Amino acid sequence: MTISEELMLQMYRYMVLGRLFEQSAEQLTHKGLIPGAFHTGIGEEATHVGACLALTHKDYIIPTHRGHVADIIKGADPGRLMAEILGRATGYCGGRGGSVHIADAASNNLGVQAVLSAAYPVAVGAALTQKRANTGRIVLAMFGDGASLMGTFHEALNLSAIWHLPVVWVCVNNQYAMSTSFAEASAIANVADRACAYNMPGHVVDGNDVMAVYETVREARERALAGGGPTLIECKTYRQGGHSTFDTNPYRPQEELDAWSKRDPITQFEQRLRERGILDEKRITQIADGVRQQVDEAEEFALSSPEPPPEAGVEFVFRSSEVE
Amino acid sequence: MTISEELMLQMYRYMVLGRLFEQSAEQLTHKGLIPGAFHTGIGEEATHVGACLALTHKDYIIPTHRGHVADIIKGADPGRLMAEILGRATGYCGGRGGSVHIADAASNNLGVQAVLSAAYPVAVGAALTQKRANTGRIVLAMFGDGASLMGTFHEALNLSAIWHLPVVWVCVNNQYAMSTSFAEASAIANVADRACAYNMPGHVVDGNDVMAVYETVREARERALAGGGPTLIECKTYRQGGHSTFDTNPYRPQEELDAWSKRDPITQFEQRLRERGILDEKRITQIADGVRQQVDEAEEFALSSPEPPPEAGVEFVFRSSEVE
């Protein structure tokens, strides 16, 4: 399938949006406005954007704690997203969850699993519902390279394979789990090569190439919908920043940082679209301005949103029903 | 390496011992003398015997809940073993553990892990001590086909590989986990093929061929001692009986049972040794009688052993030391 110009522009725009949105949140954290830590997916935008654009609104997703643009593509409003990160009443979880617990039921966003091992079994269960009810939807489960070494990966990938579940497993291999490099943590170089243990296709993709990611996920989605079962896709990319806003990030060689920043997914894609004549300086500025405005509005909305009443902190512990 | 006649006879004898020992315990269970359930490794003797004979006394082992001959080969006294199964004071755990918690520190038998997922990480830790202290010992970790699908398999095999630990992973693939056939439970046919996910050698062995099992484990042991790291070995065998003494075992096709009973490891090996002139009728009877007597003595020892005083049930909760 060829990717339309329109879609390419969308990809570009979302990548820029993802980056500016997270830079904005990062700054707010440093200003002390965000409780706890914040994790950016800066450098990984092509993976998050490519994978999510391959979905329909009705498909389910489990995003990671980075790449908040995934939520936006799925349908979340950037203002309410930022509000949740700030812990405000207007946020998706009314301030209860924060950045590592964003969920948006209206757009079938099942939410981040902050205990990283949980994403796999939850995805299996969601895919099971789709298969049993024959909904024509898939589940996209995203996870990091570090998380790929956890036990539930093994349990859930095997189960998804024997049950032919409509799930697409997308590893955002950004090379590190905090300070732990995947190269040292894993006995083999590619997460996707573990697909052989589960009798499913495994693909290594350049995770900084938004179109490649998009195509690979799109095909896996179609395969899943056709009853072909799950696929394991590994997107090789890089976490350009520290692990979180707390991390001074001293453990990575400068050459490595430099090499990857030369391969920045946005710059690269911009260049490609320029070459193809799809983008020019004017258009770029236009998009940048539009995105800037969108992020500013999101920030404004969030910052001007009220704090939730403290007493609301004990609401929603149980779903009320006749038994209470 | 060629296997000496003496070793072959030892293999044969241990297989017969394993079978008679477990048949005896099974009968005691049916007589109501053993609390809870009992699991036999009848049909799997070649795997347990072949693997354990490849070890030295000093190597560590984590056996499974079947194949109690593993404990005996490692150094346990059949009488005290039977006593533990019966829950008597003279048993290895003073009656606290029973069949699924046999452990014998004197022979470096780390004990069965009755929560089956636990064997992997415990084996990793034991192997870590060997590596750090350079003891020249390995850890043999045995586990079932069912247990191979648990998360800790993935976590621990990967860790053992990146740390080059002296551990040999031996899967007793007896085709079933209770009523769940491995063929249906696993996305791929061979446990050993998952070695590719951990960059370690993987071997599928005829688990009913005691010499093949022995050779494969022996080589893996040497590899581990030479610093070559772990190996994954899958022994294809069959659980001839029900899952436990509770199981009426109605879920398996008769043809399957018949086919495997034709491949009984003891009968097969006996035939082979007869053909090679190592065994004859007289020798067989001699061995059978010797083993029978050994098992009878074990049974007698166990049955005549005292019950532990009930109050001893609260002993050993903590290791006493100066802080208490």
Added chain:
Amino acid sequence: MTTREITFRDALNEALQEEMGREEGVFIIGQDIYGGPGGYQGAFKVTKGLAKDFRDRLLDTPMIEQTIVGAAVGAAMTGSRPVAEIMFEDFITLAMDLLVNTAAKTHYMTAGQYCVPIVVRAACGAVGVGPQHSQTWTSWFMHIPGLYVVLPSTPYDAKGLLKTAIRDDNPVLFLEHKKLYNVKGRVPEEEYEIPFGEARVLCPGDDVTVVAIGYMAGLATQVAGTLRDQGLSVEVIDPRTLAPLDLETIFQSVRKTHKVVVVAEDCKTAGPTAEIAALVSEACFEYLDAPVGRVGARDAPIAHNVGMSEYILPDAADIHEAVQRVIAW
């Protein structure tokens, strides 16, 4: 109401059968619950015969407790109503993250956007399979906001509470004591549910209150019978659900009897009797004529040996003794 006598196991089985019939979204996920042609039908045979009508709703998995509970959560978040079976409560330790961090917190964390209507059934209690197949842990789960904890002690309660659990929109831990599976009791032919948070007075009395949980409720009733013959009137209360907990019924009884013993099979220290004793000691401070008596297992793992395990576990004699101790105070 027409009733008949059936076992605790069959009562559970009927609840599953009826709820699967009632609602398409209900399915059962676990190990060996179908169990091949011929059928293992569950380690404790609770799913016996269900394959006849619902073969495609008995989902046998490999031995992956973490993923069983987690898959139930994901299915529930997307509209299913799964019942997960964990063979032995001891193995729920493998699924603690999914149960405690995911199932119990998702409704809260998403401000009610998602709910997690799952039931996790597990067999508890000691019958001689050794220290890792014998636990009864309830206080762990009482401690978790967002989780209901149910322990039926009779076939009637088992059926009614399991139906309620399946229909409830919250995650429910449903504990079945192994020694109860074969116990018989009268169960109506007609449809019924038992609301959570309503204790049952198993036996009314005036002299002393015994709050007894799960399998202990039956033992306490026996003890009450024995003591009645000795002229002592014991009120036995089975809370049936530990979360929510019907404090009113307990408090009312204590305000009447002025003496109370709380009984559970869990290890005594930090077990469920601690919370109940603390609540009663606070709420009924001026009514209590003796300190709250507590009966639980001795603080040890449960040994394989029967004599030892009986020594460790609480029994009728222990309840008897505790009642006499508060009476004699």
Added chain:
Amino acid sequence: MTTREITFRDALNEALQEEMGREEGVFIIGQDIYGGPGGYQGAFKVTKGLAKDFRDRLLDTPMIEQTIVGAAVGAAMTGSRPVAEIMFEDFITLAMDLLVNTAAKTHYMTAGQYCVPIVVRAACGAVGVGPQHSQTWTSWFMHIPGLYVVLPSTPYDAKGLLKTAIRDDNPVLFLEHKKLYNVKGRVPEEEYEIPFGEARVLCPGDDVTVVAIGYMAGLATQVAGTLRDQGLSVEVIDPRTLAPLDLETIFQSVRKTHKVVVVAEDCKTAGPTAEIAALVSEACFEYLDAPVGRVGARDAPIAHNVGMSEYILPDAADIHEAVQRVIAW
């Protein structure tokens, strides 16, 4: 004894440094505890600088909590003395089986053939990272025979108790409250250990006893100071170890003051205050002039939003109020 002022973090760090120096078998296993050249040095920097002398004894693993604890068990069974670091106590749910079924039961199950000298360190307490990074769970572990549970509240205790934990032959869960890491206190230059099961009287008093655990101990001491100015003499006791628990010190104090409040950050229901309140209510029945006061978190997950999380968690005002309530009784 020469002392100097150091942080709670540095006190822990010194204990690790000294014990590794003392005994070859001690190593640290966990995530990012070395953390590459430049060094992550632990999520909370407790292992800072240890690589200088002990690079080969800082074992960084992938994110595999189950296997971290399990590997520690296997290493301990074969003669090592590992210290495992779990970043957030919330993640200990993943290792519950290994901690509760394996570590805590092995000595028992093998009749003392094997022991499991491991220390599992984990960060507890809420600092705004949301519902899955904020828990303090202690009653779960108090409930487990065979496991020690330690919660230091000062740098002095942190160092002395960690050294004891490492030298002890039993599995120890060692909980470090995130809000304490930067707190300073006086710590001797000289070698010392603090025995388990000895509470510390943080502040003597006659009118009311406050038993406060972990981070709450400091808050309780503040409250005692405020109340002293109002003429009320509060005795604050920090049990320091919940298992073993120094009941004698608590009981003696209550027999003197006749009033007591128990405080912990855990959710109130079935938290550690339940067990302590139940024990005190029983042992000091005739001495108590008011029901035992209990302060704990409201029964909810800990929200990300600071105002909400402060509402949920107990604070000095809650302790103050509870003390006044028992006084006014």
